[in-house]
Amino acid sequence: MIPVAPHNREARDTIRSTWGKETTVLGKVIGRYFLLGTSKEEDGTATIQEQVLQESQRHHDILQSDFLDSYNNLTIKTMVMFEWLSSHCPNISYAMKVDSDIFLNVHNLVNMLLKAPRHLYMTGMVARGATVLRDPASKWCLPVSVFPELTYPPYALGLGYVFSLDLPKRILEASAHVKAVYIEDVYVGLCMRHLGIDPTDPPRGDLFQANVPAEPSNCYWASVITAILQSSDQLSQVWGVYQSQAGC
Template structure:
């Protein structure tokens, strides 16, 4: 019996000790958890206090200039864009002295027809052949416009359309695609001009000027120098510091209309591999020109490339300029009639 009692007492001791250790372990874990919660709460409170005080200090003593994301102000170039409508052999076959490229929205058929019936109808000027092409992207509107563009292309053979989205912010892409096309399609052409669809263009004066200008590394138009970078976010031409930190732009020709020798497109395209593409297309061309060390040339007369119509245009005005921006394409019909009248009167 004694042996049996001792055996039972010995059997209880390990279980009792196990229970005691379990109790101690549970208590220890509870204390540890409570301390962790307390420390975390204290640390969070401290972080909040520091953040709140730093924010108060920043707000009251430092002016923060918010820098917008650079993404809306940069464009996807260089990139692989492809022509869905092209005239692959025409420029080579015609070998024009001058190629005029008119960027225009796909849906703006009216502007194209007006140009075809006005200054775009002049295909031989001062003995020099001239070719005209309309440059389009693709419209985001799926309303049958593409079918109309295709029919128009088949009729006139003057449309170049690439597969980028045609929008204001993609004008740089449009311009660089123009340089791509010119560099590969017009090997015997001396000059090209980029001109907007709402412009009056006096090709007679343009050819007359080009017959007396260099045929290499040449670009002219309405040349802008020392233009300040606009930091006002409400401006149409706003440029954030994060995209372009300089205070002024290098010289560039206004995108309304500029002319260049046909050795420039290749050099501008080479520069584009090293220059960040911004959405202001004429500025970007100027940046590429600076990168390759080519300077722009002022026109022989400051009044040749005009940005607005003067109040008085009766004294041979239209026969004295090369370009003038108009309010819209429809105004070109009236201006063209006046120009022809002035030219016939001996202006």
């Protein structure tokens, strides 16, 4: 499940031609969907919405909901994702929310999940004891009036987290009792705390990476599950390098 802005066709096409084209890994079937809100932008003679409709008719991998697609609405987008998964995926074992600027090693992801719990499970890069930022200049600022606690409960960073499919319905139910904040991964963590469920640390701390080393090792891309990239062009380059590391 890949949240992406409606206008960002380049990111979607790049994912479709790299890690997103994998449909069966280690005998397991993989599905891929892009999550979109709506846009007020226009691009030439055709509106963004018309272009998205054409793209959807071609690829059949777009889920769009009627809310303004913006950074401050990412929590809405995430709840829409949980709602869709809860109602449309009764026979699926796991889902992953992954940002569009991420390299995803689907093989390593599936390999990890083959040994993972099947129930009440969420993992990724888990933040524990993270300090709440109060600086109004920060895009992650939460004033005391919104969130009075000094630290956040444990939560899986939004760059990429995976969860068992019994969680979406429970998180949706919890959201009725948890005050919304616009930092979507923190909000999911607040809902998890309400449920009394702790996110699980991954089997290795280096599987989910925030930053790529300046000089990654020869087997770096074959060893991780996620890593943040700078652009779609970089994803295409990294994909080629990753395929050359298949023997690692």
